[in-house]
Ligand SMILES: NC(=O)c1ccc[n+]([C@@H]2O[C@H](COP(=O)([O-])OP(=O)(O)OC[C@H]3O[C@@H](n4cnc5c(N)ncnc54)[C@H](O)[C@@H]3O)[C@@H](O)[C@H]2O)c1
Ligand SMILES: O=C(O)C[C@H](O)C(=O)O
């Protein structure tokens with residue numbers, strides 16, 4: 130946080146202000162003097178706090194100091210978001226009439242007509258070959274729920290930044306002011322010409338399944354619901370690694386997945402395909418069992434394909450004896466006692482964002498491995514490890530779709546980065562900043578696309 134203070138230097142010493150801030154848990158890291166008059170000093174104090182909870186306490190304390198007047202409080206995160214986080218840049222400058230007549234009318238018309246004659250040329254003569262639309266309807270933004278399209282934008286801008294930084298993909302954040310399935314499908318189809326791929330983001334289940342399925346059928350560019358497939362790919366990579374650490378095999382473990390929405394269903398599908406036998410899904414109404422019929426058609430499918438022993442009950446009840454907990458639901462749902470009732474060497478992946486199902490501190494002494502979706506803890510299991518490299522690969526080979534083989538290839542690429550020697554409780558999955566990841570995923574994805582016949586262009590190194 131940054132506090133702008135007007136300080137009456139006759140009434141209070143600066144060191145008293147610093148100690149008052151420290152008493153409330155603030156760490157003063159920078160001071161900028163904005164203005165000084167005889168007995169008045171205006172200063173910006175940059176203060177680190179471990180948690181935003183301390184912010185209010187510090188503000189209250191500072192307000193009580195005599196000789197200090199609080200001019201403004203700003204938060205570094207909000208400052209970073211001022212005016213948005215991305216912008217458009219030109220690849221070629223427009224410096225004179227000649228340039229103007231080429232990038233724009235009249236010469237641009239020749240390029241338009243070339244594409245009109247052969248639509249495929251859109252890939253070589255427009256931004257299409259390197260662009261992805263990151264599209265949300267704001268209905269399931271992180272674990273914040275249905276907060277709408279305006280409030281969803283900061284997340285989508287963040288995803289666009291990550292696409293660019295990690296894989297040089299030009300991504301556009303697009304938040305739609307509709308939550309109607311047909312209207313979303315129609316809108317995305319209408320804007321598709323500008324894009325080489327569609328990354329669906331934070332669209333709640335079960336609508337997300339139909340939207341993705343229909344778009345996959347009706348568009349000839351890859352459509353990828355990140356919360357389903359990106360999450361499943363990274364989860365699978367993380368689980369392969371965690372199981373190696375505890376010496377358990379995938380076909381012998383009991384897994385409980387909490388939150389059977391977009392991410393929960395996709396994670397479950399990848400685990401079933403990988404050979405997990407005992408998988409129990411839990412949502413608001415408890416464990417999903419085949420004795421019941423659900424309004425959500427995906428849950429009926431889920432009931433038929435999981436929970437072979439038809440175990441009913443709450444999360445508390447079904448977690449007993451589980452080897453692995455996967456949380457893609459909401460904050461704070463898992464308790465320390467639940468983890469204590471799990472099998473020996475429990476693996477806890479509490480992946481709800483921004484706040485996990487349980488905080489790692491609460492169970493660090495009893496869990497064999499803990500992972501979250503957050504950037505500020507070790508073992509970040511987050512779809513950001515997948516989507517940049519996945520789309521880099523899909524764009525480079527102009528894949529018409531992203532299929533199961535490409536997803537598995539991405540998971541294996543992520544898992545391959547950590548060697549047996551390196552692997553430990555706090556390092557089961559590579560960091561987002563690992564320079565190798567995105568290229569490695571890209572290469573494996575391209576190879577899988579070529580192998581399965583969905584690549585429409587063979588990159589030079591594979592010719
Ligand atoms: N770490 C990652 O990479 C990652 C990726 C995707 C989603 N997530 C997180 O997973 C969560 C779900 O995301 P989603 O896209 O699948 O959303 P979603 O809306 O499709 O699904 C959420 C599911 O959780 C269930 N749920 C909510 N509260 C619950 C409760 N108290 N008890 C049991 N079930 C409950 C809902 O009923 C729903 O079925 C969010 O917190 C999101 O941030 C994390
Ligand atoms: O956005 C993230 O950090 C991961 C994921 O897409 C989520 O919805 O939580």
Ligand SMILES: [Mg+2]
Nearest residue numbers: 271330331356
């Ligand atoms: Mg998401």
